[in-house]
Amino acid sequence: MNRLGKLLLVLIWLPFIGYAQQDAQFGQYVFNGLYINPAYAGYKEELYLQAFARSQWTGVKGAPQTLSISADAAINDESIGIGTIITKDKIGAQSALSATANLAYRIKLDRTETKVVAFGLGLGVMQLGLNGSQLDPIEQGDNRIPTGNVSEIKPDIRAGLHYSTEKFFIGFSVHNLFNSILSSAEDYKMLYVKTQPHFYLTAGFALSVNDDIVFKPTFLIKEDLRGPTSIDLNAAVLIKERFWIGGMYRTSLKLYPKSNLMANLPAKSAVGLISEFFVRPNLRVGYAYDYSLNKLGNYDYGSHEISIGYYLVTQKSRRPKCYF
Secondary structure, eight states: OHHHHHHHHHHHHHHHHTTOOOOOOOTTGGGOHHHHOGGGTTTTSSEEEEEEEEEOSTTSTTOOEEEEEEEEEEETTTTEEEEEEEEEEEETTEEEEEEEEEEEEEEEOSTTSOOEEEEEEEEEEEEEEEEGGGOOOSSTTOTTSOSSEEEEEEEEEEEEEEEEOSSEEEEEEEEOOSOOEEEOOGGGTTSEEEOOOEEEEEEEEOEEOSSSEEEEEEEEEEEOSSSOEEEEEEEEEEETTTEEEEEEEEEEEOSSOOTTSOTTOOOEEEEEEEEEEEEETTEEEEEEEEEEOSGGGGTOOOEEEEEEEEEEOOTTOOOSOOOO
8 A cells, every 4th residue: 555655645736846836725714814925924913822733645655744823913902913923834755844934014994903904924945855765766776866855945926915804804915926946956956846836816705503503614726836726615504603513525626727737627626524612712622634535645654743832911901803
């Protein structure tokens, strides 16, 4: 199973190794807004600390492993959002470590201060790595493959727009505005990792069913200009302001022709469960599970994701509820 899983992994990622490194994905993206959009910084108007860990395609050698740690807050009468996020991602022989500082300018549009439009900018660096010792070439002695670990540091710029009310939000953002190229050495210039711009469009709303239940559907569209356009559809309910439970469905869209993609790629990607529990009013713990709907589902044990978030309540903590 391991050999077959490794082969499947190589086949799946072969179109991207030479051209693009996908941003890591999170099933609980709606609880990890700063990772997607720098304009989300300060949205909760409290100092918020958060950590995510994701193990994708468990049981497949070289499968993606991702860790993300972030902090954000609102200052200057909540007109400015500041935040930082550190992400480490590894898939097979490739690795990426990024650190980004985010700044959002927040404009309150009504007297109740529940309608806010924010413009965000993120500046950071990425360390992209390639470990040649983890590659298994068909022909030995290929001088395009490095003999050890090579890496290079590149700048990164992110930008975004976010609009929210008490029970609705919509956001658009772009990552990797610097289209960086990693080339290990003169002898290896045929083998490199290249980052592509990533575009995110997300929206959702919260509907109060009764005093105890809130229904929250959301979607996220991801586009990297090279791979399939991906859409995540989520629906969850909040029970007595203590427990989120819901499901997700991930598939691909054919928005426009992409000549580099193989024909007849399966659209269905994954289905899963999402949950989050408020241990205390300012402490939340989440878990998500994805099951692959393509042939990879026959060889892996699904994808697992855990998260933890902690609010440091201040004197000017946001009074309206934050559902996103």
